[in-house]
Amino acid sequence: MSRWPALLLGLACGVAGCRERPVPRPTPLTHAAYVWRQGWDASARDSLAGRNWPAGLTELNVLVGECGLAPLGRRVYPPWAALRATGKTLSLSVRIGTRHALGGADEPDLAEGLALLRQGWAEAQVAGVTVAAVQVDFDCPSRLLGAYADRIASAKRAWPEVRLTVTALPTWLQEPGFTRLIAAADGWTLQLHGTQRPNLAKPAPLFAEVPALGWIEQAESFGQPFRIALPTYAYLACYSASGAYLGVRAESAELPKGTARTQGLPADPAQVVRLLAQLEDRRHALVLGVDWFRLPFPATARTGRWLVGAGDRPAGHAKRLFAGGEGRRSLGGCRGGQPHGPALADAYA
Numbered sequence: 001m002s003r004w005p006a007l008l009l010g011l012a013c014g015v016a017g018c019r020e021r022p023v024p025r026p027t028p029l030t031h032a033a034y035v036w037r038q039g040w041d042a043s044a045r046d047s048l049a050g051r052n053w054p055a056g057l058t059e060l061n062v063l064v065g066e067c068g069l070a071p072l073g074r075r076v077y078p079p080w081a082a083l084r085a086t087g088k089t090l091s092l093s094v095r096i097g098t099r100h101a102l103g104g105a106d107e108p109d110l111a112e113g114l115a116l117l118r119q120g121w122a123e124a125q126v127a128g129v130t131v132a133a134v135q136v137d138f139d140c141p142s143r144l145l146g147a148y149a150d151r152i153a154s155a156k157r158a159w160p161e162v163r164l165t166v167t168a169l170p171t172w173l174q175e176p177g178f179t180r181l182i183a184a185a186d187g188w189t190l191q192l193h194g195t196q197r198p199n200l201a202k203p204a205p206l207f208a209e210v211p212a213l214g215w216i217e218q219a220e221s222f223g224q225p226f227r228i229a230l231p232t233y234a235y236l237a238c239y240s241a242s243g244a245y246l247g248v249r250a251e252s253a254e255l256p257k258g259t260a261r262t263q264g265l266p267a268d269p270a271q272v273v274r275l276l277a278q279l280e281d282r283r284h285a286l287v288l289g290v291d292w293f294r295l296p297f298p299a300t301a302r303t304g305r306w307l308v309g310a311g312d313r314p315a316g317h318a319k320r321l322f323a324g325g326e327g328r329r330s331l332g333g334c335r336g337g338q339p340h341g342p343a344l345a346d347a348y349a
Contacts, residue, residue: 023282030289032059032227034093035083037297038066038076044297045079048086059089061135061291064120067112068097075116080127089132091165092120096138108144110136110151121162133163133187145177153184167191167229170215182224189227189291190219193267198237198245200263207231209271213278220286229291230275234266 031054037044062083067073083090096113117134124131136155140148156164165187172178182188192212196204207230219226238246241260248265249255255262279287 025280025282025285027285029276029279029287030058031056031292032061032089032091032289033057033232033292033295034229035060035062035078036093036294037063037078038074040077040079045082047298048079048082051086053086053088057088057292059091059132060086060295061091061093062120064092064094064123065113065116066095066097067116068099068101069095070099073112073116075119077123078120080124080129084127084129090124090129091133091135092117092124092131093135093137094120096136098139098141101138102141102144108138108140108148108151110138110148110155113138114155118159131162133165135165135167135189137167139169140172142172142175142177145172145175145181147177149177149180149184152181156184156186163187165189168219168226170211170218173215173218179222182222182226187226188224189229190215191229192216193229193231193293194235198235198248198263198265200237200239200243200245200261203263203265205268206233206235206265207267207271209268209275212275216279216284216287220284223286225286225288227289227291228287229293230272231267232292232294232296234264237263237265239263 060083062078063076064078065073065075094113094117096110098108100112101108101110113136117136121131121134136152138148152164152166163186166181166185166189168178168182168188168190170190170192172181192215193207198204212228216228235248236255237248238256238259239261240246240258243261246256246259276290278284
């Protein structure tokens with residue numbers, strides 16, 4: 001076992017030993033992973049069959065389309081037979097950017113994204129795949145949350161046979177339209193990673209335990225069950241020679257035009273472990289589970305690989321730990337324009 005999985009196990013055990021024992025949750029957290037591929041090749045498809053899946057990972061949420069991120073929308077064609085053969089529960093997602101959704105009379109206009117989601121769902125049905133739920137991933141401006149709720153309610157009326165869920169940002173929790181949104185949806189996932197714009201002078205962490213726990217407690221005040229999204233990846237933030245922010249990359253090796261400086265932004269594994277430890281208490285029973293973003297694949301530059309571990313964790317056993325992708329071991333940093341290492345907790349059983 002490499003030093004990072006061993007360290008994570010020690011951290012988990014240490015947290016359990018030094019804190020007052022929580023009252024156990026009535027049911028354990030469930031674990032899902034986003035399968036966030038824009039395209040599938042033979043290597044990616046075949047890797048689904050050759051994986052040593054974590055025992056606690058029961059669901060995959062598969063990307064079937066993106067729009068509003070570029071001039072044209074893009075369908076994704078997953079390998080349905082290979083996904084079905086994993087034996088995991090399958091859900092589908094669409095990523096909707098703001099390029100076309102905002103500015104018109106019907107803003108936010110989700111028509112293109114919902115059409116992509118329906119096409120993916122229909123294709124899955126033809127392939128004999130049972131779809132447990134569909135999810136809309138849309139970073140809606142806070143001022144439009146009420147209208148967003150109306151669009152979701154309308155989509156549900158037009159598509160009653162599916163369970164329709166949404167992702168949610170922490171900044172929405174204090175907005176008046178948020179209550180309407182979670183009432184309209186059949187479920188929601190609170191994103192706890194990548195919530196700050198990168199800054200070259202003051203690096204923003206990909207994930208931070210203290211604000212994440214605060215957002216969870218704020219979300220619990222609505223009295224509705226929800227899921228949380230945690231990272232298994234690192235961002236590479238890109239800047240111009242003058243320090244202007246140009247964007248981030250997580251999987252693509254191609255950097256934005258004009259990139260002169262980069263900044264690796266991994267997550268701290270100790271903070272992820274500590275947050276999971278706190279969620280073992282029954283006072284956090286409204287948190288149903290963790291949606292890990294995202295499932296690692298061969299040759300994915302900034303996403304790691306599954307490793308097998310063993311040992312105690314708060315109220316259970318850490319079965320799978322996440323270490324640096326492609327054999328990398330260091331935390332953070334960037335060499336030659338490329339990152340050399342996330343190492344973080346990934347999935348727990």
